[in-house]
Amino acid sequence: MAETKSTRSTRDSLTHDKEVRRKPWEEVRQLDTPPPPVGMTYRWVRESMLGKPDPSNVSRRIREGWEPVRPEELPTGWDLPTMDSGKFSGVIYNDGLLLCKMPTETVDERNAHYARKTQEATESLDNNMFNEMRGGDGRYVKYDPQRDSRVTFGRN
Numbered sequence: 001m002a003e004t005k006s007t008r009s010t011r012d013s014l015t016h017d018k019e020v021r022r023k024p025w026e027e028v029r030q031l032d033t034p035p036p037p038v039g040m041t042y043r044w045v046r047e048s049m050l051g052k053p054d055p056s057n058v059s060r061r062i063r064e065g066w067e068p069v070r071p072e073e074l075p076t077g078w079d080l081p082t083m084d085s086g087k088f089s090g091v092i093y094n095d096g097l098l099l100c101k102m103p104t105e106t107v108d109e110r111n112a113h114y115a116r117k118t119q120e121a122t123e124s125l126d127n128n129m130f131n132e133m134r135g136g137d138g139r140y141v142k143y144d145p146q147r148d149s150r151v152t153f154g155r156n
Helices: 012-020 055-064 103-134
Strands: 040-046 097-103
Touching: 040 055, 040 103, 055 097, 097 103
Parallel strands: none
Antiparallel strands: 040 097
């Protein structure tokens, strides 16, 4: 009688595999992203909110230079969910947000643009407030804007 060899694994070998592969528990981060490639910046862009699509926001971000990221662009070991259907099918997607990328140099230029716009608006507001405080009598009134806020409770 010929002996048949079993292809089943023993219980000890299965237990050993589980012990070797076990990862310690860690909190799940909802918007965990991999490190971007050198010279690129990642950002989550709102595609929908409360289940309602927001195509104007996505369109604006794409015109600014943001490009949706596909799974094959991610480093090894990163498995993020993708959109199942629609215009952005196959793109990294998480709870109404698309993962997008842009060259870091372009991001820096964009940030500098908005910093300039903020500075110009602040200066315009200061000038406007100064002119209003001066009044119609031509007297100089010192305008010292305070750019901080304080929260107090009770009496001081």
